[in-house]
Amino acid sequence: DAGVIQSPRHEVTEMGQEVTLRCKPISGHDYLFWYRQTMMQGLELLVYFNNKAVMDDSGMPKDRFSAKMPNASFSTLKIQPSEPRDSAVYFCASSFDARTGRTEAFFGQGTRLTVV
């Protein structure tokens, strides 16, 4: 498996623009997570899914952020409108393979978002 795949790796956008981050989890994993990493706040969980259903989105600013998982192999995190304080590295992770019983989370390489 190629691991968790995120795109784009880097995104620079102007304040007010819509940004969409994409994630392809590891095939067979039941859980998908979106984390944000900043110098000030460290790693924060924004939202996570279990079998495509949102389990917890309490860490996600609802006014501008939205997360979707339309199928088991794809998720998006959308920011509209974007603000400079959204500048961060966004990580997607997936976990739990019921076939093997392995539970650890695997992380993508992240999307570095810069909002100017």
Add this chain to the structure above:
Amino acid sequence: AQSVTQLGSHVSVSEGALVLLRCNYSSSVPPYLFWYVQYPNQGLQLLLKYTSAATLVKGINGFEAEFKKSETSFHLTKPSAHMSDAAEYFCAVSEGTGFQKLVFGTGTRLLVSP
């Protein structure tokens, strides 16, 4: 709520010296504990995990960690540091069986000098 505290944002060691990265946890239920490593411009990679099977957990790259309930600690060690160990290390705790959400510490940057 669960949390982890990592003591020391930076730790410096010489190549060949013992590595000790500290992590203390807070949890109202038996925790699942993890150590992850992050190399520059990379995602997080699992080093090892504690899932109540054994208190001394061995991971990849020669790292190990010991779960001490009495001290609520899960410190990461490696007997002999290598230059390639220079990275940021994160301790994390999970409520459930480990595949649910992780709460991360603030990270410790390990610097290894020749």
